[in-house]
Amino acid sequence: MAPVSDAFDDGIGIPIKSLYGKTLNSLCPAKEDIAELDALVVDLTDIGSRYYTYAQTLAYAMTVAGENDVKVLVLDRPNPIGGNQIEGSPLSNSNRSFCGIGPIANRHGLTIGELAFLFRDGFGDGDAAIEKHPCELEVVPVTAWNRSMYLDDTDIPWLPPSPNMMHLETAIVYPGACLFEATNISEGRGTVRPFQTIGAPFIDSEQWIAATENTGIPLEGASLQAIEFTPRFQKHAGTLCRGVQIHIHERLVFKPYRFGIALMAGAAKAFPNDFKWREEPYEFIADIPAIDLLYCDSSLRQAIEGDFSIETVFNQMEDFESWFDSARTPYLRY
Secondary structure (H helix, E strand, O other): OOOOOOEEEOOOOEEEOOOOOOOHHHHOOOHHHHOOOOEEEEOOOOOOEOOOOHHHHHHHHHHHHHHOOOEEEEEOOOOOOOOOOOEOOOOOHHHOEOOEOOOOOOEOOOOHHHHHHHHHHOEOOOOOOEOOOOOOEEEEOOOOOOOOOOHHHOOOOOOOOOOOOOOHHHHHHHHHHHHHHHEOOEOOOOOOOEOOEEEEOOOOHHHHHHHHHOOOOOOOOEEEEEEEEOOOOOOOOOOOEEEEEEEEOOOOOOOHHHHHHHHHHHHHHHOOOOOOEOOOOEOOEOOOOHHHHHHOOOHHHHHHOOOOOHHHHHHHHHHHHHHHHHHOHHHOOO
């Protein structure tokens, strides 16, 4: 939610057009921005999570390009957190947003090039399906990558694709830790380990760890360390926070989405008088709670508030994951 302004590159004499400004309309290129282009070249480092908005930017741009007969050329890249593991929850039509335009898993295991084919052809069924984004599309494929590989299995160095995506480990925990953007608990922005460092001034670390372990949700492949930290900016800036740091031990069995849900349920249980949902607009939407946009409907919020069981949420997830694993198969290129 930090807007980027348009600019001009004096060195080569061309304008720079922001696709993440202060309004909803700024997320999509205007016709005049691309009308005279021979091709729109897309070279973006996605991180394999639905909330990370680069893929949605691609989808929006494909629509405008198709309407103006501009070719879209995607330079594909590996999914840095692998192409096999899937976790996610079903999207309801009323909860579409810039961090979820259709029924794509929160950890989807696709490359940005595979997502481009999915956007072009349309995906899913029912009200929440992604409509076709027809355009002339070419994807330059990745070479020497297979779905079992993480980025550090390649010879490609990690370069932060955004200021708070500092390490590969950050990308691995992000599908679950991003959920804390929908709460009054800091997701670690303003620290050297965002999304791996989570906490707030009202947290008792040991109490939170115990409550998380007592949720009954498996916490495989990672552990929690009690820490103190003071964020330099964003939530609780300049204030001492207590919380946890996530340490990954076995990333092939680590399930970040479920791990994040367990942490959130533990915090709500341990600190019922202090834990709060975000009330400010999220990704330009003010009338839907941020947690509903991130989870894809109100089920997780209602479960954490005690209206129904967390088992209902996990049953939803398992059904969706099975469907998504099958539905994405025609789009796999590697």
